[in-house]
Amino acid sequence: MIRTTVALFLFAIVICGLIVFRPFTEGEETTADRLGTPIDTDVEVTRSVTADLATLKEAASAPLTTNAVTGLVEAPRRIDVARPNTDDTRLSDMTNNVLAELGFAGVQAVTTNSQAQRQSTSDILAGIEAATGHRSVLEESETLEAIVIAALRAGETDERIDTIVNEAAAAGTVAVPEILVTSDGRVDTHVLLNNIVTQAQIASGGAAPAIPDVSPDNTEGMEVRFVQRATDEVQARFYTVQSGDSLGAISIKFFGSIEHYDAIFEANKGLLSSPDRIRVGQRLVIPQLDA
Structure with missing residues (x-):
């Protein structure tokens, strides 16, 4: 009993000594988080900080990392970009109408999908007017075709x-x-103008563009693998989407024209929900054309 009392008395003396001789740090308190990491309270925290485009691109392409505390794999957040409105007009039909409007011999205007849909809507409104007497006017809207025709007639640069x-x-x-x-x-106005020039050359009696000789050595993002099948070995081509690519541009890169963009889209339907949804870093299958 006496030993226990003495031990408690000595412990109390030690505690008092630590309190008396502890250095005074008035006005210099250090705050720590729950893990004991010091937090600098002089740093002002704001919620209005916006990352610049370069930071966003870096975050989007960052590799997967493992959290050292939880052990969980942390994937970078996907950043979607705003995209223009689209319709199902074929670029070849729109290009054909541009050339016809510019007076290329032998080129006849065709009805595009968007024009057909607009005519259908106009017919429906006309039927409603005939039945009810209520008139509805279909609002006129600007078209890409009209913009390009006006720009080419004005001699605008690319x-x-x-x-x-x-x-x-x-x-x-x-x-x-x-x-x-x-x-x-x-x-992608480069593809737009390239297709106009290509179709103009063909309309003037020129040859269709040849299929380019592409390889991993001269095409960034391209990869070739050889797959062994039961009876033979086939070559599989892949392409990683680069910044600024469109499906039309990829078709020109591998096939010389936009003609085969649908073959690329069909080969990658498991990855692409529509032709305008390509993103940087996607790995696309590039199909081989039949002889």
């Missing part, structure tokens, strides 16, 4: 056409073919 088209698309005043939407959410 850069100026790119600005005009993308400003109209960003404002939501025009819809564009799905294969012109890039991974960055812009309108």
Whole structure:
């Protein structure tokens, strides 16, 4: 009993000594989190900090990491970009109408999907008016086809056409073919103008563009693998979507024209919900064309 009392008395003396001789740190308190990590209270925390585009791109392409505390795999958050309005007009039909309007010999205008839908809507409104006497006017809207025709007639440069088209698309005043939407959410005017030039050359008696000789050595993002089957070995081609790519651009890169974009889309339907939904970093299968 006496030993226990003495031990408690000595413990109390030690505690008092620590309290008396502890250095005074008035006005210099250190705050720590629940894990004991010091927190600098002089740093002002704000919720209005916005990351710049480079930071967002870096975050989107960051590799998977493992949280050291929880042991869970943390995937980077996917960042979607705003995309222009699209319709199901085929770029080849729109290009054909541009050339016909510009007076190319032998080129006849065709009815595009969007024009057919608009005519159908107009017919429905006319039927409603006949039955009820109530008149509805179908609002006129600007078209990509009309913008391009006006720009070409005015002799605008490629850069100026790119600005005009993308400003109209960003404002939501025009819809564009799905294969012109890039991974960055812009309108691929390079593909648009390239297709006009290509079809103009063919209409003038020129040859269709040849299929390019592409390989991993001259095409960034391309990969080739050889797959052994029961009777033979086949070559499988893959392409990782780069910044600024559109499905039309990828078709031109591998096949020389936009003609085979649908083959690329069909081969990647498990990854692409529609031709305008490609994103940087997606790994696409590039099909081989039949002989």
